Amino acid sequence: MKGSALLTVVVAAAIVPVVVAVGFHGFGGTTPLRVDTTPPGVDTTASGTKAGGPRTADAARGADLFRTCAACHSVGRGGPDVDGPNLYGVVGAPVAERRPRYGYTQALRDVGGVWTAQRLDAWLKEPAAFAPGTAMGFAGLADPRDRADVIAFLATQGPARK
Numbered sequence: 345m346k347g348s349a350l351l352t353v354v355v356a357a358a359i360v361p362v363v364v365a366v367g368f369h370g371f372g373g374t375t376p377l378r379v380d381t382t383p384p385g386v387d388t389t390a391s392g393t394k395a396g397g398p399r400t401a402d403a404a405r406g407a408d409l410f411r412t413c414a415a416c417h418s419v420g421r422g423g424p425d426v427d428g429p430n431l432y433g434v435v436g437a438p439v440a441e442r443r444p445r446y447g448y449t450q451a452l453r454d455v456g457g458v459w460t461a462q463r464l465d466a467w468l469k470e471p472a473a474f475a476p477g478t479a480m481g482f483a484g485l486a487d488p489r490d491r492a493d494v495i496a497f498l499a500t501q502g503p504a505r506k
């Protein structure tokens with residue numbers, strides 16, 4: 345059981361390729377951070393500038409967008425659960441299990457599995473549709489680019505993966 349759970353996390357990590365440019369010194373640095381967590385099959389060009397061209401998810405832009413989430417979520421390591429659970433390391437983590445002392449709804453617990461980029465994309469598009477009855481009172485991010493960027497940001501907020 346433990347082994348299979350670990351395998352699931354490894355698989356999840358594999359479909360969330362994180363490419364961090366060498367020489368990255370934090371968001372205040374000059375080297376751009378390039379993180380590609382675009383879930384397969386998700387069209388991030390819908391409202392993009394280069395129609396039809398690939399787009400790399402932008403974690404720095406995701407950090408800006410996370411301000412809407414920050415009303416309810418902390419994301420730093422060891423941060424508190426507020427209205428919603430702390431989100432440090434949530435990408436690749438089991439759904440509704442990472443913060444055992446947080447009171448997740450049964451609706452979210454029933455989802456099971458792990459937070460892959462693809463599932464986070466569906467969740468952030470419309471939480472109430474992904475887990476009917478969830479307590480996450482957030483309408484969702486309609487723009488697929490916004491979702492990809494927020495997921496890219498979340499992927500930078502966790503233990504380093506190899």
Ligand code: HEC
Binds near residue numbers: 441459494
């Ligand atoms: C109005 C408050 C609120 C806002 C805004 C909000 N959330 Fe949430 N979030 C919650 C609550 C409450 C839960 C727990 C839901 C449950 O148990 O049903 C949650 C759960 C989550 C989870 C699951 C965590 C886990 O451990 O399984 C993720 C991921 C998440 N939110 C991401 C986001 C992101 C990203 C944003 C911004 C785009 C956001 N949330 C905006 C309140 C909020």
